[in-house]
Amino acid sequence: MNTFTKEERLCSKKLLDLLFKNGSSFLLYPFRISYLPIAATHQYPVQVVINVSKKRYKRAVDRNLIKRRIREAYRLQKELQLYSSISVSGRLVLLSIQFVGKQIYDFSFFEKKLALVMKKLVLNISGDGGN
RNA sequence: AAUGCAAGCCGUUCUACCGCUGCGAUUCAUCUCGAAGAGGAAAGUCCGGGCAACAUAUAGCAUCUCGCUUCCUAACGGGAAGAGGUUUAGGAUUGAAAGCCUGAAUUAUGGAAAGUGCCACAGAAAGCGCACCGCCGAUGGCCUUAUGGCACAGGUAAGGUUGAAAACGUGAGGUAAGAGCUCACGAGGUAGCCGGGUAACCGGUCACUUUGUAAACCCCGGGAGUUGAAAGAUCAAAUAGGCUAACGCAUGUAGGGCUGCUCGUCCGAUGUUAGUGGGUAGAUCGUUAGAGAUAAAUGGCGACAUUUAUACUGGAUUAAUGGUAGAAGUCUUGAUUUAUUAGGAUACAGAACCCGGCUUACAGGCUUGCAUUUUUU
RNA sequence: UGCCCGAUAGUAUAAAGGUAGUACAACGGUUUUUGGUACCGUUUGUCUAGGUUCGAAUCCUGGUCGGGCAA
Numbered sequence A: 001m002n003t004f005t006k007e008e009r010l011c012s013k014k015l016l017d018l019l020f021k022n023g024s025s026f027l028l029y030p031f032r033i034s035y036l037p038i039a040a041t042h043q044y045p046v047q048v049v050i051n052v053s054k055k056r057y058k059r060a061v062d063r064n065l066i067k068r069r070i071r072e073a074y075r076l077q078k079e080l081q082l083y084s085s086i087s088v089s090g091r092l093v094l095l096s097i098q099f100v101g102k103q104i105y106d107f108s109f110f111e112k113k114l115a116l117v118m119k120k121l122v123l124n125i126s127g128d129g130g131n
Numbered sequence B: 001a002a003u004g005c006a007a008g009c010c011g012u013u014c015u016a017c018c019g020c021u022g023c024g025a026u027u028c029a030u031c032u033c034g035a036a037g038a039g040g041a042a043a044g045u046c047c048g049g050g051c052a053a054c055a056u057a058u059a060g061c062a063u064c065u066c067g068c069u070u071c072c073u074a075a076c077g078g079g080a081a082g083a084g085g086u087u088u089a090g091g092a093u094u095g096a097a098a099g100c101c102u103g104a105a106u107u108a109u110g111g112a113a114a115g116u117g118c119c120a121c122a123g124a125a126a127g128c129g130c131a132c133c134g135c136c137g138a139u140g141g142c143c144u145u146a147u148g149g150c151a152c153a154g155g156u157a158a159g160g161u162u163g164a165a166a167a168c169g170u171g172a173g174g175u176a177a178g179a180g181c182u183c184a185c186g187a188g189g190u191a192g193c194c195g196g197g198u199a200a201c202c203g204g205u206c207a208c209u210u211u212g213u214a215a216a217c218c219c220c221g222g223g224a225g226u227u228g229a230a231a232g233a234u235c236a237a238a239u240a241g242g243c244u245a246a247c248g249c250a251u252g253u254a255g256g257g258c259u260g261c262u263c264g265u266c267c268g269a270u271g272u273u274a275g276u277g278g279g280u281a282g283a284u285c286g287u288u289a290g291a292g293a294u295a296a297a298u299g300g301c302g303a304c305a306u307u308u309a310u311a312c313u314g315g316a317u318u319a320a321u322g323g324u325a326g327a328a329g330u331c332u333u334g335a336u337u338u339a340u341u342a343g344g345a346u347a348c349a350g351a352a353c354c355c356g357g358c359u360u361a362c363a364g365g366c367u368u369g370c371a372u373u374u375u376u377u
Numbered sequence C: 001u002g003c004c005c006g007a008u009a010g011u012a013u014a015a016a017g018g019u020a021g022u023a024c025a026a027c028g029g030u031u032u033u034u035g036g037u038a039c040c041g042u043u044u045g046u047c048u049a050g051g052u053u054c055g056a057a058u059c060c061u062g063g064u065c066g067g068g069c070a071a
Helices: A013-022 A060-086 A107-130
Strands: A024-029 A032-037 A046-050 A091-099
Touching: A013 A032, A013 A091, A024 A107, A032 A107, A046 A060, A060 A091, A060 A107, A091 A107
Parallel strands: A046 A091
Antiparallel strands: A024 A032, A032 A091
């Protein structure tokens, strides 16, 4: 149900290069989203990578905290907001969530913002598919 | 009892729901179940070691680094116990100081008597005394009958000014005036001898001697081969190309080498099939049971060592160890019914091959020692 | 993760261990009807904490911040 296993994460170096080279992106504060639909069959419709800059947050504790909160928010919402809408067989969406905020927010803020992100993402991808 | 300083130790707990990581059980597989999952600094990367690959004359030079002694340690630039220096408090002594005795803090502390350099400004002078003021002018010179005069040659570091530092200090003798020039007492330094100590060093004696600076170059002694798990080992898809064999093409073709040219001779592409080595993506190992931890006994002033007993899965790799809600604990502020209530705070910080140190950060609490203040006996 | 450099006024950059300069900027004044130009003057600094030294921007040690290299 609300799982978050290794298969749902984006680990391959080649796919990451592809994503950041060719993917389209938009900014929705406090996140910067990059995504790229590719033709591949996979267990899940989306593979995601969560990213917090080391430049902005020097201490590892802060980075871990932000990453954990984003991951938890993503885990709880993805099934309803994302998977049901964009699941097409033979397509895999690569997704990168970069945190660009200035301060460390609490969990409820992340939850709200990530819901907005997902709505917009679904809109963008389905629009591309229509064209 | 309070406050401050130093050292050492600890550094939140429980419940519910939803997850993550590897492990075990079950299963064809999923599901499910079980138990486990971040520190004293995991940090900085400042030292040392293990481990691995490469290199090599197990060398020398260069470069870097360490530097009182003895010990501990796998090793160290770490630690323990001492020695000396510096600063400081008290005590006794004295006309006063220095030195003496006791305590505390601190200390990167080999060599300045191997050589080179440096010491701004000030000052006469900053090191084989180039004499500014001052003192003398015995000796030599000039004047004079002579006493004496001149201050010319020269002698002189006792006194003055400067400075962070001024030629070892005080007293006496000595002298023209002076001078460790000589003597007495005292302060260092170097070498020898005697005694104590494992040693650094301390005490005594005798001879010679007296500026500082080596976190200036340097000299002396010790140490360092280079690179780091992105080291390294194993397995290995697709694609491209390498090699081998067979077939095919071919009168051994196209083309090329030998030659000035021809003949001659040598090599020989392009296709198909099979095999084969290297090797990329990726995967596995390296990778967590150890110079280990806890407890007791013994040895040692101590760091530490030895023996015995006990228990022992954190292991990720775009990187797990969490999220939400509730309750408790601790500290603190305000209110009052003095034990309730309302609010606030709950640190520093996140393993990335592994160990031993060092350094830095840290809410709050505990223990020990020292200092100060107040109260009581 | 491992390794290597650097830090000087607001900015750029000098300074053999001996008074921290120079240029631009800022501020005040003079000149001008006003502004600019020109001239004169002033302010502002050695990243931080210790040590060595008579004396430290410089030498040594710890920390902070910034930058670079290894895929």
